[in-house]
Amino acid sequence: MSKSFRVTATGERRWHRLRSLIAPSYEWREAVKDVSLTIDYGEFVALLGPNGAGKSTTIKLLTGILTPTSGELLVGGRRPTEDRRRNAELIGVVFGQRTQLWWDLPALDSLTLLRDVFGVPAPDFRKRLAEFDRVLELSSFWRTPVRHLSLGQRVRCDLAAAIIHDPRVVFLDEPTIGMDVVVKEQVREFLRHQVEKRGRTVVLTTHDMVEVEKLTRRVVLVNRGTVVFDDTIDELKSRHAPPQRISVSFDGATSRPEIRGVSVTEWDGHRATFQLAPGSTPQGVVRELTERYEITDISIREGDLEELMRSAYRGQSQTAGTTVVQ
Structure with a gap:
């Protein structure tokens, strides 16, 4: 089904808006297509x-x-x-x-x-x-x-x-x-x-x-x-899940981390946010992080419904x- 409404076409210029008050012109807009x-x-x-x-x-x-x-x-x-x-x-x-x-x-x-x-x-x-x-x-x-x-x-x-x-x-x-x-x-x-x-x-x-x-x-x-x-x-x-993100807090300052299968989207010397590449798993990334670094906090963020939409x-x-x- 479809639903269209007839609305007044005012135009962008001032004289167009003034003319629409005297001799309006109309256009159809589809609300449901x-x-x-x-x-x-x-x-x-x-x-x-x-x-x-x-x-x-x-x-x-x-x-x-x-x-x-x-x-x-x-x-x-x-x-x-x-x-x-x-x-x-x-x-x-x-x-x-x-x-x-x-x-x-x-x-x-x-x-x-x-x-x-x-x-x-x-x-x-x-x-x-x-x-x-x-x-x-x-x-x-x-x-x-x-x-x-x-x-x-x-x-x-x-x-x-x-x-x-x-x-x-x-x-x-x-x-x-x-x-x-x-x-x-x-x-x-x-x-x-x-x-x-x-x-x-x-x-x-x-x-x-x-x-x-x-x-x-x-x-x-x-x-x-x-x-x-x-x-x-x-x-x-x-179908539409965005890439998973992993946030990590390190115990003390460290150099910018380099982990396979992820890209660093945020980094301030003590805390990093990683975005998983296609084919990478959070478990593998977390395992490599814990083996190579001293970690005080770690969290995995799924895309919420608004992002999916x-x-x-x-x-x-x-x-x-x-x-x-x-």
Whole structure:
């Protein structure tokens, strides 16, 4: 699928900007370009990319807020924009900086209203509330008006609101932004439970790489509206892992070390950082270092997920097709 937006072309010169106020000209910009993606029922997928990469636009297309300019989009076998009522029953959505709760009502009243909107039977409603409360600890603040809740409290209530009608698919756009580490772990536990025990499909966008590694196996990287990687985190590491680095502190000043299979990237007379060459192993380098030098500290650094993502952005592209969420 693809999505383009018509924007005003202002130009760089001042008179171009002035003319655009009187007789504007327009141009088309592609926010999503030929994205091809299939997500199975019960799968947890992280949709990642830098700001402006097309993540939020993709989520809005999947939820039916936006209509694709071209291509085919199916969620649960239905086109979101053609069957909006059924699509609303099928999905749950949390946008981290927006809320679906009523601002001046207690959070519990908002959940009760959503129960009536979706026609959730009272016994099911009570059972789900109890389940949510066990993990998210909602009852300590759900009688407080939403406008008085902290960000972490509000988003936990938003998660409950998104799932109160038992949707098959849940879209989360930066759900833990601004949360402290304790609340983040509560939310992660809740999401794990929804996927592993309830079999929901979850599509997550986030800039928190720790969250990605703790929650998902599959990552989809988008850049400039195009999918550049779609596979497991392990496969991402296998294809795009940067060279390993070894940091060493020497006991006293020494001459610049020369070790086979590595290059020295940093050196100050007491401490060195080595970058491994292809085919070299950390074990062999560490063994040679300890045999030849007096070492006080040594550490091996793997490339983190952000480095892997940057490498993938530079190296891959993907062709167009049909986007399907089971």
